[in-house]
Amino acid sequence: MNTLESIKPKAQHSVFDLAEEAGFDVSDWIASSNDTRGHKANPKYCYEWSFIEPGRLIILNLWHAAMREEDGRITTTGNFRKDADYYRTVVRKAQWAERAQKLDEALQVALKDNLPVRVIMLDGKQRDKNDPDRKPSKVAKRELDSEPWTITAYDWETGQCELARGVFTQQxxxxxxxxxxxxxxxxxxxxxxxxxxxxxxxxxxxxxxxxxxxxxxxxxxxxxxxxxxxxxxxxxxxxxxxxxxxxxxxxxxxxxxxxxxxxxxxxxxxxxxxxxxxxxxx
Ligand SMILES: [Zn+2]
The missing domain is CATH 1.10.30 (DNA Binding (I), subunit A)
Structure with missing residues (x-):
């Protein structure tokens, strides 16, 4: 069993490579690219915090620093809907709000369709949520977690969620x-x-x-x-x-x-x- 420390990302891969590694269909990522730096920098995708491939899987970008380990169980809790609201009303960053909102929606899609959840682990300097500063987070390391994750709790009313590392088919x-x-x-x-x-x-x-x-x-x-x-x-x-x-x-x-x-x-x-x-x- 892996410890939280052992799954801390050590390399900096592109989101494109990691999405592809997770089995995400990246063909539109390539087809819709008009960025001179190539399809990996396609802004339609590369800044997103989550990806949904209907009927197949979702991918979430999650911060390693926000994960906890207890009794060998690695989890993370959050409320992306609440975050979206905060970005919209306090930080006034519509784009962040949209990305957080999409992350919340990805959880809902995964729950409704029983889709696998893959996690891109992030390490670096995360923005301080309580500081309505506009400085974005800086990702220094980014890797696909080899294990899929499970949404172990989700409050449909509020958006509060808990995710745990590993597959629990016993929902x-x-x-x-x-x-x-x-x-x-x-x-x-x-x-x-x-x-x-x-x-x-x-x-x-x-x-x-x-x-x-x-x-x-x-x-x-x-x-x-x-x-x-x-x-x-x-x-x-x-x-x-x-x-x-x-x-x-x-x-x-x-x-x-x-x-x-x-x-x-x-x-x-x-x-x-x-x-x-x-x-x-x-
Ligand atoms: Zn009954």
């Missing part, structure tokens, strides 16, 4: 993830009577299909302290009764509905409902 987690996370908890009694192997890929795909909402009542799973949404995966026809471990037989339910699906007097009706929900979704 939606179920009860089996909890068992792995919470190793200190006493062994559940059912654990010994669970001879059935569940395919993690099936659970993962079902959680993704649910988009974080219970597939019975439609309510969003509850938000966990780490920013993930909690739902439980459930086999409509139990494995013990020969139900297949496939996406056609697995649903994501809120904790309440999961218990209901097992124990409620109308559980047969619930099972029938769930079957039709799955059929509609697949």
């Amino acid at each position: 939606c987690v179920d009860q089996f993830d909890l068992d792995q996370v919470d190793k200190a908890s006493p062994k559940r009694t059912e654990a010994t009577s669970q001879p059935f192997v569940r395919d993690p890929a099936v659970r993962r795909n079902v959680l993704r299909r649910s988009k974080g909402h219970c597939e019975l009542c439609g309510q969003r799973g509850f938000l966990m302290v780490n920013g993930a949404l909690y739902l439980e995966t459930h086999h409509v026809i139990p494995l013990s009764e020969g139900g297949p471990d496939t996406e056609h037989n697995v649903v994501a339910l809120c904790a309440d509905d999961h218990r209901r699906a097992h124990y409620a007097s109308d559980r047969d009706g619930i099972a029938a409902n769930l079957k039709s929900v799955v059929n509609e979704r697949l």
Whole structure:
């Protein structure tokens, strides 16, 4: 595992080279260039703080100095929407405001479309946000972080966000993830009577299909302290009764509905409902 210190950028590469390295489609960067210094200096791109390639990835320029390391987890928090407002109203730099605004929008696109987040690490002299001075930041070192990042928290109301280094596909987690996370908890009694192997890929795909909402009542799973949404995966026809471990037989339910699906007097009706929900979704 890399430490924060070890990922500090050591070289000064061009944004163009780093965007290309991240897999960004740079063809328009070249095609729309009319800068005498060549396409790498194309002002349409090279001063931007973020890049969005719809359906594929986003790239963010982030300051290494603003990152934190705690328990081996490297994170950065910020509020680019608030920054944009500050640049617009206090610093009166429309261009900075626009770039900060775009960065906030890039986060939203990545969240909505579940896109990979790549980070260009910056080191140098960062402008002091609290000083309404017009001096721009000076980037001395710039490198693409080899690891993708994850938006671990985003407040759609305010724009406050947290990003963490690494890929966390578990933006939606179920009860089996909890068992792995919470190793200190006493062994559940059912654990010994669970001879059935569940395919993690099936659970993962079902959680993704649910988009974080219970597939019975439609309510969003509850938000966990780490920013993930909690739902439980459930086999409509139990494995013990020969139900297949496939996406056609697995649903994501809120904790309440999961218990209901097992124990409620109308559980047969619930099972029938769930079957039709799955059929509609697949
Ligand atoms: Zn529910």
